[in-house]
Amino acid sequence: QQPIIAIANQKGGVGKTTIAVNLAAGMVRRGRRVLLIDLDIQGSASAILGRSEGEPDGNVAKCLLEGRPLSEAIIPTAYDGLDLAPAGERMAIVDLHLASALGREHVLARAFRSVAIADYDLVLLDTAPYLGLLTLNAIVASTHLLVPVSCEYLPMLGLKLLRDTLGSVQQQIGIDVPILGYVLTMIDRRERITDEVEAMLRKTFGNQVFEHGIRINTHHKASPSHRQTIYDYEPAGGRGRADFERLCDEVEVRLGLS
Amino acid sequence: QQPIIAIANQKGGVGKTTIAVNLAAGMVRRGRRVLLIDLDIQGSASAILGRSEGEPDGNVAKCLLEGRPLSEAIIPTAYDGLDLAPAGERMAIVDLHLASALGREHVLARAFRSVAIADYDLVLLDTAPYLGLLTLNAIVASTHLLVPVSCEYLPMLGLKLLRDTLGSVQQQIGIDVPILGYVLTMIDRRERITDEVEAMLRKTFGNQVFEHGIRINTHHKASPSHRQTIYDYEPAGGRGRADFERLCDEVEVRLGLS
């Protein structure tokens, strides 16, 4: 089975979507076929990579609400080898809808068993900043978790809640999803809090913290408005591209991919 | 009735908690009695203003789950005149619990009718980055909405979803909560995207956009780790304090308070 990585942290604005989109682009540039599934009601990843006009016929919300195969939600993107399953506007009611489903934490995992995702080397799940049923479904359906943490105090605090939730998923549902690692984001060495947070993180989680992170970079703020990944927005040799090349390297090592 | 302001934007990390905590502190310094209610499962506001050791006996989750009066959740803070209703660890299950309540969008509004909040001049609600039932309850229970928007592209996109949700609340529940205004946050004039986002926002929402916003400021990243508001963390004359003084001025004008 291919790796299915859920990019999750219920703290808002830590860089989940930025990592999901650019990691996907980096892996595609290495010749891998990647599927990015947008499970956030905001549809940030869909806004960057999806079609600019109108809602696509198929989307994740429609498949989950109407029990349709996930393959109907998958569309190509401007990047060869990178496909997207966009969120869909009705995503806001999916959580409530899942609440009454049988085996409600496994709805997404069941949808994955269909042929839809077999063709991909890697599947990435972008999740909402909320540990509701849909994000729990993403955790249960994934093989690994990647946890972005921005170099600030409040995001650090949120990690306890995430770990407690993973503990309940293990105890009550019997699924133990390994953490691929914690990735530091918005690293700004001019600020003392960056070094403090990094030191705390490495002390608490040891080598579960990725060696390299993503530096603060205005290109990451601007590239989404051009519907581009960092690889298209920045010229060769840019800092953002370098950060994501290193991230791809380390993800490959941790997954045991060559 | 006193103003009840819900600080809401389902986009994560735009500065909701930072505004909730420091606006509360600024208003208390003007002699107003303020209650801050933490409705975010992350409990960021509770982490800054609440007791450092252990979970308080009463909290919002407990009151909503067990039907207890909200007054049991209210605790004093280190700031005279500022009380807090902390979130509570069981907040994560409140959304699912609300799903089966009668009049489920009005549970919080009903809890407010008890004597608990009558003693305050101003009530602030910090909400989660998610438009689930609890945040809908906050919107329905409030008299005004304050919407922080950080100067980036993806947060701008999220505004459409928020306005669509407010439209549904009006049509389906019959409650029309006025927007007190949109507040620009993390303003960094060195970045071109700041001017672009501000121009787009003012063009779209006109004078619903506050004249002054909150500038990017490392003190806002650090003050939460010291469990302090910006007024304690920064010396007199600091930029953060100046920004919140102007914000308090403009909130008072828009509420018609003298």
Ligand SMILES: Nc1ncnc2c1ncn2[C@@H]1O[C@H](COP(=O)(O)OP(=O)(O)OP(=O)(O)O)[C@@H](O)[C@H]1O
């Ligand atoms: N390294 C970076 N440097 C500067 N800005 C960044 C960086 N990474 C992300 N951003 C910007 O910060 C904002 C938050 O990032 P992003 O939307 O990826 O976070 P998120 O965790 O997906 O948010 P949400 O919790 O709302 O889903 C975005 O506007 C993004 O463009």
Ligand SMILES: Nc1ncnc2c1ncn2[C@@H]1O[C@H](COP(=O)(O)OP(=O)(O)OP(=O)(O)O)[C@@H](O)[C@H]1O
């Ligand atoms: N003006 C600012 N300058 C610099 N950093 C800021 C500013 N305002 C907030 N921050 C920092 O940015 C991060 C996000 O802010 P905050 O937690 O207040 O946002 P939020 O919208 O409440 O997030 P969530 O969606 O997770 O509830 C925090 O670490 C905070 O300390």
Ligand SMILES: [Mg+2]
């Ligand atoms: Mg996101």
Ligand SMILES: [Mg+2]
């Ligand atoms: Mg918050």
